[in-house]
């Protein structure tokens with residue numbers, strides 16, 4: 001994404017939150033009963049929710065579903081085995097019978113229309129692994145997802161608005177965040193990219209591949225090409241689990257000749273990897289490493305959502321690359337839709353509640369979208385200027401060509417050296433012809449360049465042909481659909497308002513004829529308050545439990561990382577010469593340049609001796625023995641000594657000093673190793 005200046009005035013607009021619940025999978029129907037039996041022994045709750053035919057487990061007559069969606073109220077109800085059911089309300093809620101078309105028409109279509117009007121937009125799918133994020137965003141051949149639908153919507157609009165006065169330029173990029181590396185999915189070798197600082201208007205990745213597209217089909221091809229490079233793998237929870245967070249970026253530039261204005265809309269379509277519990281996915285080795293990074297990034301995203309929802313003065317965007325990429329979409333210059341995907345199975349109760357809570361919190365995030373008008377970096381402006389320059393060059397050449405040629409030199413009278421002169425004239429002619437040829441080639445080249453540039457731009461001839469008519473009909477149909485969707489949205493909002501007002505109205509409008517009536521009413525209110533209080537307490541306990549389990553997972557991860565660190569230190573200890581270590585320890589990771597850098601030499605003792613070449617004695621033995629390795633002195637540099645002291649100290653004294661430093665370092669390392677062991681102990685990892 002390129003840099004551009006942000007206009008000043010912006011109206012606040014809340015992030016729109018949509019919940020989509022997928023159907024119960026075959027696997028959940030067949031295998032979930034063990035969990036249900038353990039967790040929910042009584043199971044008569046579905047009668048209260050008045051679901052028509054609850055899916056029950058054959059063996060234990062226990063319901064496997066704990067989620068009931070109320071689309072007309074935009075609400076999701078979750079059965080709570082320990083108390084009152086939980087009810088969450090959103091901008092829209094879709095149950096397993098709803099298709100992506102409905103969701104697109106009702107929620108995403110207005111956002112894509114805004115992008116075509118020059119706003120930034122973002123749609124991101126969030127949720128536990130296997131809940132249907134990729135199904136919603138990309139879809140399949142039979143069930144098209146949000147991304148290809150957005151492409152078709154854009155091109156229907158572009159083709160319909162085609163006229164000689166309007167020019168469009170559409171380009172796309174596709175990146176993924178895999179193990180905290182940003183990779184370019186459209187580059188041949190999926191090269192790693194760097195997010196350069198934080199720009200005012202969206203994140204800025206200078207080397208990202210940008211492909212100019214001229215139709216929806218071309219954009220789908222680009223998406224598929226990128227998907228082939230995307231990291232995916234099998235887990236126990238999902239046969240084709242995304243192992244990375246993917247962002248598809250579309251930039252639409254529109255130039256109006258009459259007004260001489262350019263609008264640039266940017267759309268980020270984000271398919272996040274799902275949060276996962278190791279015990280459920282059965283992840284190990286590489287999958288576990290991926291899972292830990294996925295969870296880490298999602299946890300940072302959760303922290304950003306919480307901070308924004310609570311209006312916290314500090315929002316930890318810089319905690320992960322994912323939050324840096326989504327910075328503008330959450331609390332910045334963008335219209336944003338969060339699609340929270342959940343599953344209905346009781347087996348995933350905890351994860352579903354966590355997703356619903358985050359989604360509920362995200363509703364409070366306020367963005368400041370502004371139309372991007374005439375940004376400095378508009379490619380379209382660059383192309384138009386270049387075309388103009390090339391045209392001018394050709395014109396100049398033509399003018400020069402048309403200038404009256406000098407009259408041909410009269411043939412000289414034959415003289416003694418006439419043969420020589422004839423040769424020179426012929427040479428001159430040949431030279432002139434080749435110059436003319438060169439000029440012609442250059443002009444053709446310039447014309448070719450103009451054609452290549454013009455081909456990138458989409459400009460209509462203004463004539464209405466069959467395709468245009470078809471598009472127009474399609475557009476009218478879509479307009480009707482969006483009107484219906486708008487009405488439905490208003491109905492949901494009204495319903496939510498009515499429910500809220502009913503609740504308050506009963507409290508306010510009640511008049512009491514007798515004291516007893518008043519007592520009854522107040523008792524009722526007290527009961528309501530008590531039940532709310534109980535709910536909040538319960539939520540607090542649940543959050544504490546969730547926090548504890550997250551902490552336990554992080555401790556286990558920490559233990560695994562410590563083990564890995566030890567292995568690497570063992571290798572370093574065996575192969576990095578002593579003299580080179582201070583330099584290694586000075587190296588610091590620079591997030592902005594995405595590279596390790598050597599800092600100033602301050603605070604670290606200058607090298608006392610030349611680095612020794614070759615292998616340290618006992619290196620191979622160390623590696624082979626794999627003995628426990630004390631951690632290196634990463635926090636304690638050599639004690640600072642005045643240079644003259646070092647030079648005047650006797651050799652014996654110097655050795656004693658070095659020995660004492662070595663002893664203290666070993667002591668420190670032992671202490672750290674023992675704390676590491678303690679931590680491993682608390683994490684329950686051997």
Ligand SMILES: Nc1ncnc2c1ncn2[C@@H]1O[C@H](COP(=O)(O)OP(=O)(O)OP(=O)(O)O)[C@@H](O)[C@H]1O
Pocket residue numbers: 021022023096127128129130131132133134135136238240241242243272273274275341
């Ligand atoms: N609304 C739905 N209707 C029918 N099937 C669905 C629906 N949503 C998801 N599925 C099915 O559920 C399975 C998992 O979906 P998907 O791969 O999209 O999950 P995901 O959230 O992207 O998982 P991960 O985070 O692991 O990538 C797929 O087989 C998909 O076809």
